[in-house]
Amino acid sequence: MTFKIAPVLTVHGGAWDIPDDLVEPHRQGVTNALAAGYALLEKGASAVDAVQAAVAVMEDDEAFDAGRGSFLTSDGRVQLDALLMDGATLRAGGVACVERLRNPIHAARLVMDLSPHVYFVGAGAEAFAAEHGMSLIDNSELVIDRERRHLADAQLKQRNGVAGPTPAAASSPTQLAAMHAATSHDTVGAVALDGHGNLAAATSTGGTLNKSPGRVGDSSLIGCGCYADNLSAAVSLTGWGEPIMKLVLGKWAVDRVQQGTPPAQAAGEAIAYLFHRLGGHGGIILLGPMGRIGVAHNTPRMAWGTHTTRGMEVYVR
Numbered sequence: 112m113t114f115k116i117a118p119v120l121t122v123h124g125g126a127w128d129i130p131d132d133l134v135e136p137h138r139q140g141v142t143n144a145l146a147a148g149y150a151l152l153e154k155g156a157s158a159v160d161a162v163q164a165a166v167a168v169m170e171d172d173e174a175f176d177a178g179r180g181s182f183l184t185s186d187g188r189v190q191l192d193a194l195l196m197d198g199a200t201l202r203a204g205g206v207a208c209v210e211r212l213r214n215p216i217h218a219a220r221l222v223m224d225l226s227p228h229v230y231f232v233g234a235g236a237e238a239f240a241a242e243h244g245m246s247l248i249d250n251s252e253l254v255i256d257r258e259r260r261h262l263a264d265a266q267l268k269q270r271n272g273v274a275g276p277t278p279a280a281a282s283s284p285t286q287l288a289a290m291h292a293a294t295s296h297d298t299v300g301a302v303a304l305d306g307h308g309n310l311a312a313a314t315s316t317g318g319t320l321n322k323s324p325g326r327v328g329d330s331s332l333i334g335c336g337c338y339a340d341n342l343s344a345a346v347s348l349t350g351w352g353e354p355i356m357k358l359v360l361g362k363w364a365v366d367r368v369q370q371g372t373p374p375a376q377a378a379g380e381a382i383a384y385l386f387h388r389l390g391g392h393g394g395i396i397l398l399g400p401m402g403r404i405g406v407a408h409n410t411p412r413m414a415w416g417t418h419t420t421r422g423m424e425v426y427v428r
């Protein structure tokens with residue numbers, strides 16, 4: 112197939128202190144996501160189709176904090192958030208606090224394609240998805256034993272006053288920042304440039320461990336954990352959601368690209384801004400309209416990879 116522009120797909124599977132024994136599952140998950148999304152781009156599919164497919168693969172993979180295997184809320188449930196955005200038209204679809212969908216990114220796509228609205232939450236989002244053919248599952252199907260143990264651990268630490276990843280346990284912003292730096296951030300995301308020169312972005316998450324029911328983070332909020340505009344760039348973030356939201360960091364980063372900063376530099380500046388302004392931690396993937404990528408994180412490791420016409424590169428470092 113001949114393209115007007117060479118397609119690019121970049122994905123991430125979280126940024127945190129990924130332990131050695133989890134490096135391989137992260138590498139494999141990122142590889143699978145890139146393979147699925149890039150196969151579509153090679154056939155001439157849109158950037159939107161590619162990011163949706165890549166994210167769905169990682170939602171299905173229990174290694175990540177998205178779909179089944181996500182972190183649990185303080186009352187032991189999975190609540191998922193996802194956003195998809197089309198850089199060609201600025202159409203977007205988002206869902207948050209959904210408990211009965213295996214792949215919230217597919218619901219986000221339905222919202223984008225079929226609704227006059229942009230964002231649905233909770234039962235309304237589930238009803239919308241069901242009306243358009245998605246099956247509703249029991250929340251327990253999304254909960255796995257590993258996460259029951261993580262939650263029990265976090266709550267034990269909270270009760271014992273040991274710094275855990277729960278904001279309620281922090282007594283100062285510095286302590287809160289330290290807690291979150293030590294916490295896993297396994298949100299997934301993808302940015303793509305298709306052969307027609309269009310950008311898209313998608314992000315999906317189970318949020319943070321032991322979050323209060325109803326809490327929504329940055330991942331599914333437009334301009335925070337996800338954004339795409341052909342006139343600037345496509346971006347997906349992971350990390351401690353509250354500071355990312357306050358800085359509207361995704362939009363901040365793509366605006367810099369629009370103003371002429373190369374994506375690699377803008378990605379680094381975004382993470383530096385996150386840290387210096389609010390003590391935040393996380394990682395970013397950023398893709399410009401000419402196919403240049405930027406990746407940065409201030410966590411010990413980030414799982415990410417990129418696929419171009421020259422092949423695939425995957426990193427957990």
Ligand code: ASP
Pocket residue numbers: 125176295296297298316317318319327328329330336348349350351352353
């Ligand atoms: N940013 C996500 C949130 O705060 C968490 C993550 O990236 O792991 O919901």
